[in-house]
Structure formats: structure tokens, C-alpha cells
Amino acid sequence: MAAISSDNHGLRLVTRYVVLTLIALIFVFPLVFMVVSSFKPDLQLLRDASSIRAFLPVGDISTDNYSAAFERAPIGLFVFNSVLVTGVTVLLSLLICSLAAFSFAFLEWKGRNTLLSIIIATLIIPFETIAIPLLLLVSKLPWIGLEGLSVGWLNSYRVQIIPWIADGLTIFLFVQFFKDLPRDLIEASRVEGASWWQIYRRVVMPLSGPVIATAAILKFLVMYNQYLWPLIVVQEETYRPVMVGLQYFFQLNTAWGEVMAYLTIITVPVLAFYLALQRAFIASIASTGVKG
Amino acid sequence: MNLSTTLAGALVASTSIVGMAAAQTELTMWYHGGGNEVESDLLDSIVTDFNAAQSDWMVSVESFPQGSYNDSVVAAALAGNLPCILDVDGPVMPNWAWAGYMQPLPISDAALDGHLDSTIGRWAGEVYSVGLWEAAVALYARQSTLDALGLRTPTLDAPWDTEEFMGALEAAKASGDYEFAFDPGMAWTGEWYPYAFSPFLQSFGGDIVDRSTYQTAEGALNGDAAIAFGDWWQSLFTEGYAPVSQDPATRDTGFIDGKYAFSWNGNWAGVATLDGGVDDVVFLPAPDFGNGPVIGAGSWQFGASGTCEHPDGVAAFVEHALQDEYLAAFSDGIGLIPSTTEAAAMTTNYAPGGALEPFFGLSEAQALVRPVSPGYVVAAKVFEKALADIANGADVADTLDAAVDEINTDIERNGGYGH
Numbered sequence: 001m002a003a004i005s006s007d008n009h010g011l012r013l014v015t016r017y018v019v020l021t022l023i024a025l026i027f028v029f030p031l032v033f034m035v036v037s038s039f040k041p042d043l044q045l046l047r048d049a050s051s052i053r054a055f056l057p058v059g060d061i062s063t064d065n066y067s068a069a070f071e072r073a074p075i076g077l078f079v080f081n082s083v084l085v086t087g088v089t090v091l092l093s094l095l096i097c098s099l100a101a102f103s104f105a106f107l108e109w110k111g112r113n114t115l116l117s118i119i120i121a122t123l124i125i126p127f128e129t130i131a132i133p134l135l136l137l138v139s140k141l142p143w144i145g146l147e148g149l150s151v152g153w154l155n156s157y158r159v160q161i162i163p164w165i166a167d168g169l170t171i172f173l174f175v176q177f178f179k180d181l182p183r184d185l186i187e188a189s190r191v192e193g194a195s196w197w198q199i200y201r202r203v204v205m206p207l208s209g210p211v212i213a214t215a216a217i218l219k220f221l222v223m224y225n226q227y228l229w230p231l232i233v234v235q236e237e238t239y240r241p242v243m244v245g246l247q248y249f250f251q252l253n254t255a256w257g258e259v260m261a262y263l264t265i266i267t268v269p270v271l272a273f274y275l276a277l278q279r280a281f282i283a284s285i286a287s288t289g290v291k292g
Numbered sequence: 293m294n295l296s297t298t299l300a301g302a303l304v305a306s307t308s309i310v311g312m313a314a315a316q317t318e319l320t321m322w323y324h325g326g327g328n329e330v331e332s333d334l335l336d337s338i339v340t341d342f343n344a345a346q347s348d349w350m351v352s353v354e355s356f357p358q359g360s361y362n363d364s365v366v367a368a369a370l371a372g373n374l375p376c377i378l379d380v381d382g383p384v385m386p387n388w389a390w391a392g393y394m395q396p397l398p399i400s401d402a403a404l405d406g407h408l409d410s411t412i413g414r415w416a417g418e419v420y421s422v423g424l425w426e427a428a429v430a431l432y433a434r435q436s437t438l439d440a441l442g443l444r445t446p447t448l449d450a451p452w453d454t455e456e457f458m459g460a461l462e463a464a465k466a467s468g469d470y471e472f473a474f475d476p477g478m479a480w481t482g483e484w485y486p487y488a489f490s491p492f493l494q495s496f497g498g499d500i501v502d503r504s505t506y507q508t509a510e511g512a513l514n515g516d517a518a519i520a521f522g523d524w525w526q527s528l529f530t531e532g533y534a535p536v537s538q539d540p541a542t543r544d545t546g547f548i549d550g551k552y553a554f555s556w557n558g559n560w561a562g563v564a565t566l567d568g569g570v571d572d573v574v575f576l577p578a579p580d581f582g583n584g585p586v587i588g589a590g591s592w593q594f595g596a597s598g599t600c601e602h603p604d605g606v607a608a609f610v611e612h613a614l615q616d617e618y619l620a621a622f623s624d625g626i627g628l629i630p631s632t633t634e635a636a637a638m639t640t641n642y643a644p645g646g647a648l649e650p651f652f653g654l655s656e657a658q659a660l661v662r663p664v665s666p667g668y669v670v671a672a673k674v675f676e677k678a679l680a681d682i683a684n685g686a687d688v689a690d691t692l693d694a695a696v697d698e699i700n701t702d703i704e705r706n707g708g709y710g711h
Contacts, residue, residue: 042544043568045541046545071329072328135371136370136371139371152371231363232363232368232371235354235364237355244357247357247358247360250357251327254544
């Protein structure tokens with residue numbers, strides 16, 4: 001009986017790994033195709049696309065597509081813009097949204113639940129429905145900068161950052177996480193004479209690593225993949241992000257190898273960010289069930 | 293020459309340059325060529341020459357990628373942030389003019405002499421935009437294919453009629469040498485549909501809208517001629533002459549690889565086809581389905597935005613850009629058809645005997661601009677969906693009736709679009 005059970009266990013394990021490997025391959029294949037294709041000339045890339053060769057670095061392999069991609073578009077500038085906008089927005093979003101969530105989770109004030117419901121309800125509103133009103137708004141907003149007072153936020157970093165700092169999902173994630181923290185900790189801190197700011201900074205946030213990682217990754221993906229908003233508020237190349245920059249590669253005759261090279265390059269920051277926060281992200285999913 | 297003389301000369305020269313720059317009024321310009329280095333360089337050279345050639349205007353260019361250009365312009369118009377010089381796709385111009393995004397271009401008639409008519413954008417009796425080039429579509433084939441199948445080579449004067457064209461497709465299909473006899477370009481969507489396929493409809497005797505009034509599509513898009521076109525279009529797929537769907541890669545290389553006997557494609561693919569080793573490629577005229585052979589027309593053009601305070605400056609720039617040497621340079625650089633015969637003669641591809649010369653003749657002889665109406669931008673999308681549905685097996689008459697209703701409703705909602 002013991003031998004049969006052991007065999008069954010081994011068989012189940014093998015089956016499980018085979019299934020998991022197949023699923024993993026399904027997710028990895030597009031990335032492999034992208035990277036491998038970025039080293040192939042267009043004609044070969046297109047001809048290989050319908051066979052297993054599409055995933056193999058065979059044939060005429062070179063870095064020509066990368067050179068050509070850098071000549072076609074200011075990729076460094078686009079990546080810098082996206083990383084800057086995304087990084088600043090993520091940091092400010094974590095601060096503002098966690099503060100808001102702290103207030104919803106721990107402070108007693110009138111209308112708290114109603115306002116939280118309204119904020120959560122905004123999750124069902126697609127951005128496309130508010131894009132035009134928001135465009136009209138930001139095009140008339142004043143700004144005080146180094147050159148004095150000006151009107152209109154178009155063609156700037158701030159117009160890509162400020163409207164995206166606060167969002168319902170991030171606030172909701174923090175609220176849910178904060179509600180699961182032991183209330184005794186908060187009450188003990190209050191008894192010890194800690195201010196709400198001290199509790200936020202010294203008690204709550206140090207315990208919130210998983211939700212910070214989750215919120216940061218989700219926000220990072222949203223911001224890094226921004227297309228419609230920068231498309232309509234940024235007309236100067238100086239402020240253009242990577243996703244709008246992708247359009248540079250679609251001409252009358254699309255250079256597919258360069259497209260793949262560009263995509264490979266702009267995927268690097270996303271992978272690096274995810275790998276850096278991977279452990280906390282998985283911990284958050286395991287503890288809260290929240291996933292991207 | 294001593295030092296003081298040299299310094300004095302330099303001072304005078306720099307003063308005059310600074311004075312000239314200070315006197316010039318800046319004209320901002322948006323252009324759709326972002327990502328196309330050759331095109332951008334050519335435009336930059338025209339702008340540089342223009343800025344140096346006169347003292348009134350200073351053009352500065354902001355390039356956009358073509359795929360997102362129209363959306364950027366519409367958003368900027370809403371936000372009141374349009375530049376002075378706008379680059380506009382020919383069939384879109386009437387919509388932008390009607391919406392106030394553009395204003396008439398005060399360009400002299402003399403500057404337009406000799407230009408292909410389809411490169412001049414007119415709306416409400418006035419010139420709004422002018423293009424430096426044109427594009428054209430032809431039926432790509434191999435001479436060896438025509439010979440092997442025993443087919444007559446059609447010419448501009450004697451294009452294939454319906455019977456000959458369908459006979460050619462049937463012969464190619466029966467030969468068994470090709471995956472499909474005909475590649476209409478189903479991998480491409482959007483403007484490709486009305487640009488490439490509405491000429492077939494027009495050759496049948498129909499149209500996207502009734503051009504006599506531009507107030508309805510009734511009869512034009514669902515009359516007998518249109519239904520005959522729809523039946524023919526559907527038969528291409530049901531009879532197995534053409535693939536109903538196609539990936540972009542196969543569109544790019546299918547004809548070169550010999551998967552298709554005939555391909556409906558633009559002049560922009562001509563050089564790539566030759567470079568791909570199809571030495572005996574021939575660019576055949578559109579078939580005549582009964583109402584004359586037709587191909588689409590109208591490419592990118594320059595005009596003045598509705599908020600520009602210096603349309604005379606825009607006109608000055610456009611007149612400067614219309615010089616034959618620039619038209620030829622653009623053609624040699626990006627492969628498009630120059631808008632004058634003189635410029636064509638200066639190019640590598642479109643000069644007499646050039647590899648792409650047939651396209652210039654096609655533009656002259658068969659080109660028909662898409663409906664000149666602000667409502668075209670909506671009608672084009674409706675037309676695209678109708679043709680895709682018919683290709684996928686939808687009932688022809690019902691689909692075209694529904695398309696007519698949708699187009700008519702849009703025209704009505706917009707008060708007739710100012711016609």
C-alpha cells in the first residue's frame with residue numbers, strides 16, 4: 001500500500017510539474033518570441049513567425065534592429081520620461097493614498113463610510129469617459145513655476161503625474177490591509193501618547209510592506225503603460241512616454257524587428273521593478289488574495 | 293584684412309542675422325512623420341531653406357507618430373492648443389475644416405498649376421490644404437504569372453473588365469500554384485478599407501454616399517450597383533479566391549513569397565517587392581467593373597489651423613515647399629508619387645522608364661478622391677465594418693441597408709455637415 005501511495009504521489013508530482021511547465025511556457029513564449037525576433041532581420045522574422053524557428057535564435061542574428069531603433073526614435077528620452085513620471089507618481093500615490101486609507105481605517109469622522117463608498121465606486125468609471133473633461137480642466141489650470149505664473153498644464157510632466165496620484169484602487173487596497181492590522185497595536189500606541197502621524201509613520205507603514213509592494217506594482221504598470229492620456233495632453237516630443245513612442249515604429253512598411261527591439265528595451269524597467277518587489281508582492285497576494 | 297576689419301564684419305553679419313531672426317514671426321507646425329527619419333530630414337531641410345530664404349516667417353516643427361497624430365490634433369483643438377501649420381490626411385480635411393480646426397489657405401492659383409488634382413484639398417469651394425505627393429494602388433502581379441496563365445496584360449487604356457479579372461482569379465486558383473489567387477490586404481484595417489475597396493464599389497456604380505447632395509447614402513451604398521458589388525466582394529471569400537483574414541506578416545511577404553497570384557497594394561510596397569526579388573513584377577490598373585476603373589486618392593497635405601493668425605505665412609511656406617526639387621526629394625526618399633509631372637521626371641522611380649512609373653499614370657487616369665464631406669470620417673468606419681461583415685458571410689442587402697441607416701443618422705444628427 002505504501003509503495004502504491006508513493007508511486008501515486010510521484011505521478012501526481014510529475015503531472016503537476018508538466019502542467020505547470022506548460023502553463024509557464026504559454027506565458028513565456030511571447031516574451032521569448034519578442035526577444036529572439038529583435039535580433040532577426042524583418043524578412044526572416046516574418047518567415048519564421050509561422051514555425052518553431054520563431055522562438056529560436058537561428059539564422060541571421062545581429063543587433064542591427066537595436067541600432068536602427070535608436071536611430072528612429074529618442075528611446076532614451078522616452079524611457080527616461082516614463083520612468084520619471086511613473087516613479088514620481090508611484091511614490092506620491094503611495095503616500096497620499098495610504099494617508100487617505102489611514103484616515104478611513106483608523107480615524108472617526110462623519111461621512112467616512114459614505115466617502116469611502118464613493119471613492120470605491122469610481123473604480124467602475126472607465127478613464128475614457130472622463131478624459132475629455134479632464135483635458136479641458138488641465139488645459140486651463142494655472143501653475144506657478146520658475147518662469148512665474150502660467151495657464152495650462154499641457155506639455156509638462158506634472159500633467160502626466162498629478163491627475164494620477166490618487167485613485168480608488170490604491171486607497172481600497174490600503175484600507176483593506178489596514179483593517180486587518182491588530183487594533184491593539186494602534187490603541188496601545190495611542191495610550192502611549194503617540195500622535196496619529198507617529199502611528200502612521202512608525203507603526204502602520206512599517207507593517208505594510210506587502211500592500212505597499214502590491215500597490216506600487218499595480219500603479220507602476222498603470223503608469224508605465226499610459227497611452228491615451230499622454231497622447232492628448234503632450235504634443236512635444238520632450239515629454240513623450242514609451243507607449244506613445246511605440247507609434248514611431250509603425251510606418252507604411254512596419255519594421256517589425258525594430259518594433260521587437262523597442263519592446264524588449266522598454267520591458268526591462270518593468271521586469272526590473274517587478275523582480276525587485278516580487279517577494280513582497282507574492283506575500284501580499286498570499287495574505288490578502290489581491291492580485292493584479 | 294586686419295583684425296578690426298574682421299571683427300567689424302563679423303559684428304555686422306551677426307547683427308543682421310539676429311535682426312532677421314527677431315523680425316521673423318514663428319509659425320509652429322505639426323507633422324505626422326515622427327519615427328520616419330528620412331521623411332523628417334527632408335521636411336527639416338525644406339523648413340531650414342524656407343526660414344533662411346525670407347525674413348517674415350520662422351517655421352518650427354513638432355513631429356508626431358502617424359498612428360496617433362489625428363487623435364493628438366483633435367485633443368489639441370478641444371484644448372485650444374493647435375499649431376499654425378497642420379498636416380492633414382486628405383479625406384479627413386473636410387471634417388477638420390467643418391469643425392473649425394482649419395481655415396482656407398490663401399495660396400495663389402499659380403502655385404497649384406500642374407499639380408495632380410487629388411493633391412489639392414478643397415472644401416466649400418476653397419482650397420484648405422495642398423499635398424506634396426500622392427499615393428496609388430495597383431494590382432500587383434508577376435509577368436511570368438500572366439504568361440503562364442495565358443492572360444492578357446491589362447493597360448490603362450484597356451484594363452480588365454469583370455469577366456477578365458474573375459477569369460484571371462479562376463485561372464490562378466485552378467493552377468494550384470497559389471494559396472490564394474487574390475490578396476486584397478485583409479490584414480490591414482481602418483482607412484485601408486475605404487481607400488482600397490470603395491473604388492471597387494465606385495467601379496460597380498455605387499458609392500459610400502450620394503455625392504450629388506452628400507445628405508444620404510441611400511441608393512449609393514444599398515442600390516442595385518452596391519448590392520452587385522457586395523455580392524462580388526463576398527464571392528471573393530466564399531469562392532476561395534481570397535483569404536478572409538490574414539496576419540500582417542503574410543500581407544507584407546505573401547506576394548513576394550508566391551502565396552498569392554495577385555495582390556492589391558500601394559505604391560509604397562513597390563520598392564520592397566522589387567527588393568524582395570520579384571524582378572518581373574507588373575503594376576496593373578484597377579479592373580473596370582462596369583462604371584470605369586477607379587483607385588483611391590488623397591494623401592497627406594499641409595494647411596492652416598483654424599486658430600492660426602498668419603494663414604498668409606502658412607501659404608508662403610506651402611508655396612515654398614511645392615518646388616519640384618522638394619517633391620522629387622520626398623519621392624526619392626520615401627517612395628511616394630510626386631504631385632507634378634516635372635517633379636516625377638526628376639525622380640528615380642517615377643521618371644519615364646522608372647520602376648514605379650505606372651503608379652503616376654494610375655494617379656492621373658484612375659484616381660478618385662474619397663467623398664469630400666465632413667461626414668466621411670464616420671461613413672468610412674461604417675463602410676469598413678459593413679465590408680468586414682460581408683466578407684465574413686453577413687447578408688449583403690441587410691448589411692448595406694444597416695450601413696446606410698447608420699450613415700444617414702449621423703448626417704442628420706450633424707445637420708447635414710454644412711453641405
